[in-house]
Amino acid sequence: MHAPQTRRERERLSRRNAILEAAQKEFADKGYAQAKLEDIAKRAEFGKGTLYNYFKGGKQGMLFASFDQLFDDSEALIHESFSNDIMGHKSFREVFYDYTLSCLTFYIDRKELFLILVKEAHLMCFGDDQKHAQYFRDRRDRLIDALSVPVRRAMDAGFLRTMDPLAVAHMILGNIEGIQIHAFLEGELQQKESESFAPEKAAHFLTTFLLDGLANKNHNHPNEVHLSDNAPHDSSHVQSYSDGI
Amino acid sequence: MHAPQTRRERERLSRRNAILEAAQKEFADKGYAQAKLEDIAKRAEFGKGTLYNYFKGGKQGMLFASFDQLFDDSEALIHESFSNDIMGHKSFREVFYDYTLSCLTFYIDRKELFLILVKEAHLMCFGDDQKHAQYFRDRRDRLIDALSVPVRRAMDAGFLRTMDPLAVAHMILGNIEGIQIHAFLEGELQQKESESFAPEKAAHFLTTFLLDGLANKNHNHPNEVHLSDNAPHDSSHVQSYSDGI
DNA sequence: TCGAAAAGTGACCAGTCAGTCACATTTATT
DNA sequence: AATAAATGTGACTGACTGGTCACTTTTCGA
Numbered sequence: 001m002h003a004p005q006t007r008r009e010r011e012r013l014s015r016r017n018a019i020l021e022a023a024q025k026e027f028a029d030k031g032y033a034q035a036k037l038e039d040i041a042k043r044a045e046f047g048k049g050t051l052y053n054y055f056k057g058g059k060q061g062m063l064f065a066s067f068d069q070l071f072d073d074s075e076a077l078i079h080e081s082f083s084n085d086i087m088g089h090k091s092f093r094e095v096f097y098d099y100t101l102s103c104l105t106f107y108i109d110r111k112e113l114f115l116i117l118v119k120e121a122h123l124m125c126f127g128d129d130q131k132h133a134q135y136f137r138d139r140r141d142r143l144i145d146a147l148s149v150p151v152r153r154a155m156d157a158g159f160l161r162t163m164d165p166l167a168v169a170h171m172i173l174g175n176i177e178g179i180q181i182h183a184f185l186e187g188e189l190q191q192k193e194s195e196s197f198a199p200e201k202a203a204h205f206l207t208t209f210l211l212d213g214l215a216n217k218n219h220n221h222p223n224e225v226h227l228s229d230n231a232p233h234d235s236s237h238v239q240s241y242s243d244g245i
Numbered sequence: 246m247h248a249p250q251t252r253r254e255r256e257r258l259s260r261r262n263a264i265l266e267a268a269q270k271e272f273a274d275k276g277y278a279q280a281k282l283e284d285i286a287k288r289a290e291f292g293k294g295t296l297y298n299y300f301k302g303g304k305q306g307m308l309f310a311s312f313d314q315l316f317d318d319s320e321a322l323i324h325e326s327f328s329n330d331i332m333g334h335k336s337f338r339e340v341f342y343d344y345t346l347s348c349l350t351f352y353i354d355r356k357e358l359f360l361i362l363v364k365e366a367h368l369m370c371f372g373d374d375q376k377h378a379q380y381f382r383d384r385r386d387r388l389i390d391a392l393s394v395p396v397r398r399a400m401d402a403g404f405l406r407t408m409d410p411l412a413v414a415h416m417i418l419g420n421i422e423g424i425q426i427h428a429f430l431e432g433e434l435q436q437k438e439s440e441s442f443a444p445e446k447a448a449h450f451l452t453t454f455l456l457d458g459l460a461n462k463n464h465n466h467p468n469e470v471h472l473s474d475n476a477p478h479d480s481s482h483v484q485s486y487s488d489g490i
Numbered sequence: 491t492c493g494a495a496a497a498g499t500g501a502c503c504a505g506t507c508a509g510t511c512a513c514a515t516t517t518a519t520t
Numbered sequence: 521a522a523t524a525a526a527t528g529t530g531a532c533t534g535a536c537t538g539g540t541c542a543c544t545t546t547t548c549g550a
Contacts, residue, residue, distance in 0.1 A: 008517090029373075033278045036508090037507075037508060037509085041530095046528075047528055048508090048529080049509085049510075049511080050529070052509075053528080059508065118371070119368050119371060122364050123364050123368070125430055126360055126363065126430075127279075159460065159461055160461060161457075161460070161461050167450070171420070171423075174420070174423040175420065178416075178419040182415060184371070185370055185371075205412070209416060210459055211458050212458040212460055213454070213455060213457040213459075214405050214456050215338075215456040216405060216406050253496090257497095281537070281538090282537075292499040293500065297539075298497070
């Protein structure tokens with residue numbers, strides 16, 4: 001049984017969170033290497049030495065606390081989105097769309113955490129420190145394992161093609177992240193608030209793209225005509241995710 | 246008319262290239278921020294101050310020379326892969342597969358350049374220096390513009406769904422890069438030379454995934470059954486790209 | 491051969507910054 | 521109220537590194 005928190009414990013946790021938030025903003029703004037403890041401390045309204053009271057690992061401790069947070073929440077989102085209850089009441093296409101939308105919204109709400117991950121993950125995965133690389137591998141594997149469960153169920157039910165579920169989960173996650181990165185980049189460079197990113201449209205585009213593919217149905221045959229032939233045109237139109245940008 | 250190079254010019258160029266190669270290895274190994282001019286100079290077998298003879302921009306000049314190289318070659322690869330001649334003689338699916346395979350092979354051959362891009366691009370795109378961010382945006386746009394031409398042609402011919410060609414080009418490039426990153430990560434972490442990455446399998450997987458999507462053909466209907474229904478199973482099997490890993 | 495130009499060198503320097511810790515302040519306990 | 525424990529501080533320090541430049545070496549042209 002977990003003992004109730006004392007006021008002191010709650011205050012300590014609150015101060016730790018304030019420092020962590022300040023760190024996340026600085027990491028997201030500047031990148032980890034360029035972010036300075038002086039700035040983080042100032043932003044959190046503490047002295048620089050105090051940061052070590054709350055994060056034994058110092059700067060790096062703050063970074064990995066941030067990654068933990070993002071990965072934990074991403075895993076929870078997968079479990080919630082593909083719960084047995086939901087999967088039993090909605091089509092996989094619907095559940096997939098909802099998950100994609102939730103995921104994009106999740107990233108938008110946690111833009112800073114997401115940007116930290118985007119900026120630092122590859123640096124570390126391909127870096128010299130094997131402990132860090134392994135950390136990302138492990139956390140990534142957990143996400144992919146979680147997503148591969150509903151993917152496998154959809155394959156067993158005949159909805160999805162029979163492919164390696166892990167590979168499919170990997171492609172799904174990668175595409176969601178990719179489109180979110182693109183959206184943030186567009187937002188950064190154009191700075192048009194009136195044309196903000198529409199996660200619904202993006203989720204719709206992704207669902208169609210990932211489930212149905214790019215090829216037109218009339219052309220999914222082994223004996224395909226060349227582009228120079230006068231093939232019949234299918235004018236099926238998919239609304240573009242970039243319409244709202 | 247370009248004057249023939251003198252021996253001195255050729256030697257100067259050769260030395261510049263040696264320095265650039267050494268820089269690329271260090272950037273790929275360590276990341277740009279952690280790579281040191283001292284190490285680059287030693288690797289190229291020059292004194293540190295000599296580097297500025299060949300790269301006025303110093304460390305950063307080497308980095309951007311590397312990016313230019315990678316982007317130039319990537320653009321050339323798109324133009325070659327989707328030339329009018331090739332497009333007139335092969336199906337789009339075949340051309341697409343060939344391009345995907347060429348691209349993967351290209352990245353494997355230029356692993357260091359690719360890793361530099363992977364490590365640094367997002368840091369810079371989301372960084373404070375607008376000039377750098379703009380550089381990547383411009384180069385990325387050029388790649389996407391180049392690829393959107395054949396994509397648009399395939400749409401006009403009815404092979405691909407009608408979507409925003411730029412968005413589609415973006416997804417194609419993103420997925421190729423994503424799968425290559427994954428392959429390098431797997432290779433880094435497992436270090437099994439006997440199970441090296443098979444670009445052919447990956448290209449095949451990507452072609453199927455991107456053109457045909459994940460959904461089984463029997464399920465591409467508006468009135469989809471739920472997963473709990475006893476839907477007929479289509480046992481179509483797609484060989485996984487991860488089989489060779 | 492000599493002087494000028496080109497090329498090369500690495501010690502030096504200024505600037506940077508994460509982590510440390512002696513000291514100070516605040517809070518809790520007796 | 522006095523003492524102990526908890527919390528906070530920022531000057532200091534050691535390590536680091538890109539860029540500079542006085543000096544050296546090599547190459548080239550007359």
